[in-house]
Amino acid sequence: MxxxxxxxxxxxxxxxxxxxxxxxxxxxxxxxxxxxxxxxxxxxxxxxxxxxxxxxxxxxxxxxxxxxxxxxxxxxxxxxxxxxxxxxxxxxxxxxxxxxxxxxxxxxxxxxxxxxxxxxxxxxxxxxxxxxxxxxxxxxxxxxxxxxxxxxxxxxxxxxxxxxxxxxxxxxxxxxxxxxxxxxxxxxxxxxxxxxxxxxxxxxxESVEFAKLKLLARALEHAQVYEGGRVVVSYLAHDDFSDVSAPEPYAEGIIDYLRAVQGADMSVLIREPPRRDGPARRVSLRASVDELDVSAIARKSGGGGHRQAAGFSSERSIGEITDFVLDEFRRLRTTSGNGTGLGGA
Ligand SMILES: [Mn+2]
CATH class of the missing domain: 3.90.1640.10 (inorganic pyrophosphatase (n-terminal core))
Structure with a gap:
């Protein structure tokens, strides 16, 4: 067939x-x-x-x-x-x-x-x-x-x-x-x-566990837009996981909600894994436009991935990570050529 x-x-x-x-x-x-x-x-x-x-x-x-x-x-x-x-x-x-x-x-x-x-x-x-x-x-x-x-x-x-x-x-x-x-x-x-x-x-x-729904609610509540709406950033802290009794895998898929926001070129989800034996924070990045290669941002912080989906781990604070990804986003915008891509109106 x-x-x-x-x-x-x-x-x-x-x-x-x-x-x-x-x-x-x-x-x-x-x-x-x-x-x-x-x-x-x-x-x-x-x-x-x-x-x-x-x-x-x-x-x-x-x-x-x-x-x-x-x-x-x-x-x-x-x-x-x-x-x-x-x-x-x-x-x-x-x-x-x-x-x-x-x-x-x-x-x-x-x-x-x-x-x-x-x-x-x-x-x-x-x-x-x-x-x-x-x-x-x-x-x-x-x-x-x-x-x-x-x-x-x-x-x-x-x-x-x-x-x-x-x-x-x-x-x-x-x-x-x-x-x-x-x-x-x-x-x-x-x-x-x-x-x-x-x-x-x-x-x-249609088998979403209730704790996963509550974790999603936390991420949506924390979401912020930057760069005139081109970047959406959210986070899930230790307390968010523990308050709703969600293990780390429940964060899977949440970034897709951030990515879907109108006008967003890049979405970012920072999470603090509830298990404390690994890195302090994990960061997922998604690009919604072809011109943006988020794996370049991930690699700068020791991570990797694909152009449209990448990630890295970090010991920095949520605020510092947010500043880092916004700086890198701006840098990619200014180096992406003629301005019609990321830089364009
Ligand atoms: Mn596959």
């Missing part, structure tokens, strides 16, 4: 398919703090390998609970500790741009004898023994749909739903710029194969 040309034009599909056919035991994993594409892709690969008669386990590093919006997914077999027999298993990594995203513990790559790496991040480091990276795919789920076709995997309702979760979340419910005709056709195909659109909507988008 989805576009067989992709698989035909890219020899890496064939290379991965060959390894899947030739190997019997797998460990499927994805990046820590997983999103819908990560979890949907991991589950889909696990189910596909089972269908092919393989011995397969799913593994996710860390011990933080899965985000509440993905708890409806059938991930009961997910392991949070590496199985003892890693040395006999091929690691099948999905949606992981680099090896460090597999978790803070590098042990996994030392233990497994072979690594397959399937992803869609343009900056994927190709850390696998065999790599399949398709940067123009909307999601890793979309890459997998083509791979499964090549492998002869039948798209069961369970696999269809896992892939649908991957596509719908990574495209921002089919609204982000990566929403291609192919992604839409794939979604239609997956619905035909049994993906339950409404169930996924309720599970992912």
């Amino acid at each position: 989805s576009s067989p040309q992709t698989a035909q034009q890219n020899p890496d599909f064939e290379a991965i398919a060959e390894e899947v056919h030739g190997r019997d035991r797998f460990l499927v994993s994805t990046h820590e703090n997983p999103d819908g594409d990560a979890l949907g892709s991991m589950l889909a690969v696990h189910l596909a390998l089972e269908q092919l008669g393989k011995d397969t386990e799913m593994y996710l590093s860390g011990d933080s609970p899965l985000p509440s919006e993905y708890r409806f997914m059938p991930l009961g077999g997910l392991r949070r500790a590496l199985p003892d027999d890693c040395g006999d298993r091929t690691l099948f990594a999905v949606d992981c741009a680099n090896e460090s995203r597999l978790g803070p513990d590098p042990e996994i790559l030392a233990q497994v004898p072979f690594v397959l790496n399937v992803d869609h991040h343009h900056d994927n480091t190709r850390f696998g023994n065999v790599n399949l990276v398709v940067p123009d795919a909307s999601s890793t789920g979309e890459v997998l749909a083509d791979l499964f076709e090549l492998l002869g995997v039948e798209i069961s309702p369970e696999i269809a739903e896992a892939l649908y979760i991957a596509v719908v979340t990574d495209t921002g419910r089919f609204q982000y710029t990566n929403t291609s005709p192919k992604a839409m056709r794939l979604a239609a195909f997956l619905i035909e194969r049994g993906a339950d659109v409404h169930k996924v909507f309720q599970g992912v988008y």
